[in-house]
Amino acid sequence: MLILKERDVYSLLSDLTVQECRRLLDSLHGILREYTRTKHAAPSNRTIIQPHRAVITTKLGNTTLFMPSSVTTTTGMKVVTISPTGLKGAINVFSPDGTLLGLLNADHVTAFRTALAVMIPFVRYPYSKEHIVVFGAGRQAEWHVKLALLLGEGAVKRITVVNRSTPRVIEQLFEVLRSKYPGTSFEVLLKTDSDYEAKLEELLKASNVVFCCTPSTEPHFPASYLDHNPRYISLIGSYKPEMQEVDTETLLSGEYIYVDTEEGCLSEAGELIKANVQEHQLIELGELLSDKPFALQGNLVFKCVGLGIMDTVMGGELLQMAKEKDLGLIVDDF
Numbered sequence: 022m023l024i025l026k027e028r029d030v031y032s033l034l035s036d037l038t039v040q041e042c043r044r045l046l047d048s049l050h051g052i053l054r055e056y057t058r059t060k061h062a063a064p065s066n067r068t069i070i071q072p073h074r075a076v077i078t079t080k081l082g083n084t085t086l087f088m089p090s091s092v093t094t095t096t097g098m099k100v101v102t103i104s105p106t107g108l109k110g111a112i113n114v115f116s117p118d119g120t121l122l123g124l125l126n127a128d129h130v131t132a133f134r135t136a137l138a139v140m141i142p143f144v145r146y147p148y149s150k151e152h153i154v155v156f157g158a159g160r161q162a163e164w165h166v167k168l169a170l171l172l173g174e175g176a177v178k179r180i181t182v183v184n185r186s187t188p189r190v191i192e193q194l195f196e197v198l199r200s201k202y203p204g205t206s207f208e209v210l211l212k213t214d215s216d217y218e219a220k221l222e223e224l225l226k227a228s229n230v231v232f233c234c235t236p237s238t239e240p241h242f243p244a245s246y247l248d249h250n251p252r253y254i255s256l257i258g259s260y261k262p263e264m265q266e267v268d269t270e271t272l273l274s275g276e277y278i279y280v281d282t283e284e285g286c287l288s289e290a291g292e293l294i295k296a297n298v299q300e301h302q303l304i305e306l307g308e309l310l311s312d313k314p315f316a317l318q319g320n321l322v323f324k325c326v327g328l329g330i331m332d333t334v335m336g337g338e339l340l341q342m343a344k345e346k347d348l349g350l351i352v353d354d355f
Contacts, residue, residue: 023340024350027126033342034133035167042137042171045338049134050141050306052092052334053281057307068093071330086110090329093117097333101127103236107159108132114336121355123340127332129160134335135325136164138281139232139255140172141306142323146253147314149229150176156241156266157234158184158191158209161257165232166194170202181208181224183241222246233266234258238291244270253321256292260326265291272296274320277304285326293324 025033037045056069070091077085083104090097094117101110110127143150150173155162162182170177182191187209195207210220225231225246233241235258244267254274256266272278272292280286283303286293306323315321343349 022121022352022355023123023343024352025123025125025339025343025348026350027128029343029348030126030129030339033339033346033348034129034164037171039171041342042168045335046137046140046144046172048334048338049137049331050309052330053138053141053305053307053328054310055092055307056282056328056330057305069330071328074329088327088329088332090333092330092333095122095333095337097329097336099127099131099329099332099336101131112332112336114333114340123336123349125336125339129164130332130335130339131327132160132164133168134331135161135257135327136168137335138306138325138327138331139165139257139323140168141309142255142279142315142321143169143230143253144172145309145312145314146230146321147317148251148253150253152179152228153177153181153230153232154224154228155180155182155232155234156184156237157232157258158182158186158188159234160190161234162232163190163194165234165255166198169230169232170198170205175204177202177205179206179208181210181228183210183212183221183224185212187211228252231255232257235266236260236264237266238264240268240271241266242271244268244274247271247274247320251317251320253323255323255325256290257325259291260289262289262291262294265295267292269296271320272298272322273302275322276318277322278302279304279306279321279323281306281325281331282328285328286324289326290324 059067075087085102088099096115099112112125112127114123226248231254233256258266280303
């Protein structure tokens with residue numbers, strides 16, 4: 022068994038080459054395709070087993086998610102708790118016979134695999150990616166920024182983070198990225214700034230891509246802040262019916278809403294529930310069999326609530342990469 026602590030996972034993910042990142046991207050999209058292809062098959066014919074997550078919310082206000090899944094070759098169980106201090110947890114990866122292959126700290130894996138799912142439409146987005154606006158400044162936002170730069174092939178020229186304050190992690194990240202990507206500018210817009218709404222409207226009208234990465238209960242902006250130019254808008258922050266990151270007009274500003282899972286998004290995503298979105302308005306990423314750029318009418322809107330198979334597959338891939346790079350702690354007598 023291989024144990025990957027938080028610093029092991031972070032080191033592994035931070036040193037990814039473009040080729041390694043695309044390998045992980047293809048692996049993630051591949052399992053989502055298999056999920057979509059087999060989810061309505063007879064149980065005996067399914068290669069993907071994805072039960073609904075179990076959720077426990079305590080009187081302390083902490084929410085714990087239990088996310089089991091199997092991709093036949095491996096079985097996984099992620100347990101994470103979301104509290105005022107952030108997200109903490111672990112991912113267990115098992116062989117088909119139940120042997121524990123590895124245990125990974127879940128913090129960065131969760132943020133990374135979600136941001137990587139966002140990159141599936143991003144790399145196929147056919148229009149400009151020059152200016153990206155990111156709502157939020159936590160780990161999800163961090164990995165959205167890193168992966169957009171890594172997979173953007175030099176197309177990203179400006180990144181603006183919108184947040185209540187300037188977290189140290191973003192300041193440190195921007196210092197590193199400025200030297201690594203000298204052709205890209207990095208800025209922060211604080212909600213405490215004077216004329217915040219006017220600045221935000223100007224910022225969004227100049228944007229090409231909008232990443233929403235916070236568990237907000239109110240839309241970050243009204244639809245009127247966007248002009249008629251096409252944009253890629255991703256929504257990964259809301260995971261309860263009372264949460265929403267955009268209003269209904271923005272949500273429905275594309276021909277379809279692309280999702281990781283129809284069932285999960287229709288039951289968990291507050292934006293979709295409030296807009297009374299129906300299944301025929303959704304397209305799962307697993308239905309995208311071609312790697313060609315999108316043919317779009319309006320905005321490209323993507324909503325992700327996460328699936329256990331994403332953690333199982335990424336956990337397995339990272340364990341293999343860690344072995345190749347001699348990272349982690351081996352426990353032979355578990």
